[in-house]
Amino acid sequence: MATITDVARVAGVSISTVSAALSGKRHVALDTRQRIEAVARSLGYHPNAGARMLAGTRAQMIALSAPLHADTSTPAHMRFVLGVTTAARTAGYDTLLLVQDEAAEGLERVSASALADGLVVMDVDAADRRADLVRRQGRRAVFIGMPDDTDGLTCVDLDFAQAAELCLDRLVAAGHRCIGLVGQPQVTYERGVNYARRFRDAFVAHAAALGVLCEVVTPEPGRAGAEAALRRLQLLLPDLTAVVLNASERTTRAFVRACGAAGVRVPEDLSIVSAGASFDTSEDEVPLDTVPLPADTLGARAVALLVAQIEGEAGPGVELLAPQYVARGSVAARTPAAGAAQD
Amino acid sequence: MATITDVARVAGVSISTVSAALSGKRHVALDTRQRIEAVARSLGYHPNAGARMLAGTRAQMIALSAPLHADTSTPAHMRFVLGVTTAARTAGYDTLLLVQDEAAEGLERVSASALADGLVVMDVDAADRRADLVRRQGRRAVFIGMPDDTDGLTCVDLDFAQAAELCLDRLVAAGHRCIGLVGQPQVTYERGVNYARRFRDAFVAHAAALGVLCEVVTPEPGRAGAEAALRRLQLLLPDLTAVVLNASERTTRAFVRACGAAGVRVPEDLSIVSAGASFDTSEDEVPLDTVPLPADTLGARAVALLVAQIEGEAGPGVELLAPQYVARGSVAARTPAAGAAQD
DNA sequence: TTGTAGGCGTTATCAG
DNA sequence: CTGATAACGCCTACAA
Numbered sequence: 001m002a003t004i005t006d007v008a009r010v011a012g013v014s015i016s017t018v019s020a021a022l023s024g025k026r027h028v029a030l031d032t033r034q035r036i037e038a039v040a041r042s043l044g045y046h047p048n049a050g051a052r053m054l055a056g057t058r059a060q061m062i063a064l065s066a067p068l069h070a071d072t073s074t075p076a077h078m079r080f081v082l083g084v085t086t087a088a089r090t091a092g093y094d095t096l097l098l099v100q101d102e103a104a105e106g107l108e109r110v111s112a113s114a115l116a117d118g119l120v121v122m123d124v125d126a127a128d129r130r131a132d133l134v135r136r137q138g139r140r141a142v143f144i145g146m147p148d149d150t151d152g153l154t155c156v157d158l159d160f161a162q163a164a165e166l167c168l169d170r171l172v173a174a175g176h177r178c179i180g181l182v183g184q185p186q187v188t189y190e191r192g193v194n195y196a197r198r199f200r201d202a203f204v205a206h207a208a209a210l211g212v213l214c215e216v217v218t219p220e221p222g223r224a225g226a227e228a229a230l231r232r233l234q235l236l237l238p239d240l241t242a243v244v245l246n247a248s249e250r251t252t253r254a255f256v257r258a259c260g261a262a263g264v265r266v267p268e269d270l271s272i273v274s275a276g277a278s279f280d281t282s283e284d285e286v287p288l289d290t291v292p293l294p295a296d297t298l299g300a301r302a303v304a305l306l307v308a309q310i311e312g313e314a315g316p317g318v319e320l321l322a323p324q325y326v327a328r329g330s331v332a333a334r335t336p337a338a339g340a341a342q343d
Numbered sequence: 344m345a346t347i348t349d350v351a352r353v354a355g356v357s358i359s360t361v362s363a364a365l366s367g368k369r370h371v372a373l374d375t376r377q378r379i380e381a382v383a384r385s386l387g388y389h390p391n392a393g394a395r396m397l398a399g400t401r402a403q404m405i406a407l408s409a410p411l412h413a414d415t416s417t418p419a420h421m422r423f424v425l426g427v428t429t430a431a432r433t434a435g436y437d438t439l440l441l442v443q444d445e446a447a448e449g450l451e452r453v454s455a456s457a458l459a460d461g462l463v464v465m466d467v468d469a470a471d472r473r474a475d476l477v478r479r480q481g482r483r484a485v486f487i488g489m490p491d492d493t494d495g496l497t498c499v500d501l502d503f504a505q506a507a508e509l510c511l512d513r514l515v516a517a518g519h520r521c522i523g524l525v526g527q528p529q530v531t532y533e534r535g536v537n538y539a540r541r542f543r544d545a546f547v548a549h550a551a552a553l554g555v556l557c558e559v560v561t562p563e564p565g566r567a568g569a570e571a572a573l574r575r576l577q578l579l580l581p582d583l584t585a586v587v588l589n590a591s592e593r594t595t596r597a598f599v600r601a602c603g604a605a606g607v608r609v610p611e612d613l614s615i616v617s618a619g620a621s622f623d624t625s626e627d628e629v630p631l632d633t634v635p636l637p638a639d640t641l642g643a644r645a646v647a648l649l650v651a652q653i654e655g656e657a658g659p660g661v662e663l664l665a666p667q668y669v670a671r672g673s674v675a676a677r678t679p680a681a682g683a684a685q686d
Numbered sequence: 687t688t689g690t691a692g693g694c695g696t697t698a699t700c701a702g
Numbered sequence: 703c704t705g706a707t708a709a710c711g712c713c714t715a716c717a718a
Contacts, residue, residue: 001455003711014689019713029687046455050396051711054694059393068425074418082411085442094453097407097440099428110437112344112389222626283565346695357705362697372703394695397710
């Protein structure tokens with residue numbers, strides 16, 4: 001492998017001039033620089049990463065802690081990973097992928113060894129050990145999602161509470177007064193997954209504030225769970241005309257199919273909105289109105305905040321993205337006089 | 344951050360002894376080593392990665408080139424990524440994730456800069472630029488999948504040809520004589536994706552050898568494509584009794600649903616086998632017999648071969664995993680007298 | 687505008 | 703069994 005010394009020798013300059021010419025950190029005469037660049041290219045010179053880390057102040061590397069739980073949606077997960085990795089590369093950083101249960105240990109290792117300049121933490125739960133680690137060790141890190149205690153941390157997330165309110169506002173504006181929420185499986189709430197709770201709590205509170213009848217169901221994934229959820233909502237809310245889903249891809253699709261199987265037409269009999277999910281229903285049989293979880297945007301934003309933290313000065317803080325409503329025709333207007341969803 | 348010098352000072356030994364004690368690369372008196380280990384732990388010492396790369400011969404890092412094409416199945420992709428990353432960590436290596444279109448450029452960069460000791464290359468197509476790069480630059484690399492020219496390369500893959508034969512053998516043994524293949528979209532074959540071709544070609548050849556009637560369809564993803572594929576197979580093979588799918592999750596599920604919609608019962612009217620796919624149908628409405636593409640196993644095997652290449656001596660070569668047949672009841676026996684699939 | 691020289695933290699070689 | 707010491711390749715004052 002060619003080293004900076006080789007380049008300097010061939011170009012007939014000193015190594016510091018090569019370093020300066022290639023890094024742009026100081027002025028180098030135009031012709032000198034061009035000569036150096038040409039030599040570097042012809043020699044296939046790439047600065048040695050180890051030497052750079054050792055001498056420089058940056059490793060130009062971030063670590064991504066992306067554990068995969070049993071109830072994690074793989075496609076959504078992948079979208080976040082992609083978003084983070086792409087944004088990082090654009091900012092000149094490579095991404096180290098940490099997937100094991102050793103999530104916290106791995107973070108400790110890569111940051112203590114100065115392998116990574118900063119950490120992006122995905123799939124955060126209420127009492128996440130990684131939050132303590134970051135706080136205790138004062139690591140540069142950005143969380144995608146929020147633990148219960150965000151003190152001293154930098155977090156980015158969709159504003160799930162506002163998303164819930166947005167769904168309700170739209171449905172109420174369309175004349176709906178009895179609205180169900182199909183949420184995550186019970187175990188997800190129990191694990192303390194923060195966004196699920198925020199969505200549910202805001203949904204219930206805002207429905208009350210709007211004077212709307214609402215009920216929440218928390219189905220297990222799969223067909224049976226979805227069918228039971230539909231039946232249960234119909235039972236609890238005889239005048240049910242709309243449903244908001246904050247659920248996995250599988251549950252969401254199964255629910256739509258359950259409607260079909262039960263003879264419930266969407267949106268004529270039942271309006272449906274999917275919120276806080278990152279899968280695409282635009283080509284489904286029944287394209288759904290959604291309030292998407294923008295994985296790319298969140299990943300990119302997390303990287304931007306991390307880089308700011310690494311390179312400049314940026315204090316901690318929570319940044320919540322404003323939700324966007326995407327209409328696709330799965331919500332119908334309800335005249336005030338409209339009756340039950342079922343004939 | 345504590346350095347090796349700190350540890351040496353506190354433990355009252357020289358830095359070379361610390362290095363030796365912690366790396367185990369030479370004998371150190373038991374009590375000395377224990378003292379050093381205790382000091383290192385109490386100081387939270389982690390060897391500086393940059394210094395280690397620079398002085399040592401290994402970066403303890405592999406790069407994973409995992410570009411995401413439009414026709415890539417995200418969950419399958421993720422499973423490979425997980426398998427590779429987990430296996431690498433177990434072998435003491437961290438994984439650098441490369442996702443951009445800069446796939447080849449990124450590989451060049453990370454290996455020329457000695458950031459990565461070796462490369463794992465996913466999603467390989469027939470004339471993959473990354474194969475040329477590896478060959479030309481003599482990089483240590485393992486391909487998951489095979490380009491057309493595997494000369495000088497190390498590749499691991501499922502034996503798709505044998506998988507096709509296995510499916511046919513099972514179906515023929517069950518009495519089927521008219522068998523359709525639902526393959527990938529046309530564009531995938533045209534892109535030269537090697538496994539798709541190997542499966543199709545072996546399927547056609549083996550069917551001929553067995554004296555079985557067969558036809559191949561290459562549907563576009565989605566519901567309409569699947570329905571058209573079923574109709575077309577029924578048209579081409581009036582006595583169709585079995586179908587082998589080597590298709591995406593979406594197409595596979597859509598095809599099963601198309602059967603339901605067309606009143607074709609599985610397996611009474613039509614036997615189905617899914618081959619070379621890594622998604623799970625065991626909890627579907629109609630669990631399918633499969634010849635799985637074992638992403639974890641392939642990823643782990645790729646890492647094992649790469650580590651062998653990095654640490655020891657291991658020549659190039661292609662390693663094809665033997666396919667396994669997993670029965671789940673979607674194949675029914677056909678008495679010789681049985682007629683067409685449709686009444 | 688360019689060159690010189692010291693140091694980053696570790697490993698590895700070679701004396702002791 | 704242990705301790706000096708020379709690389710490793712690059713960055714960055716500082717000097718010219």
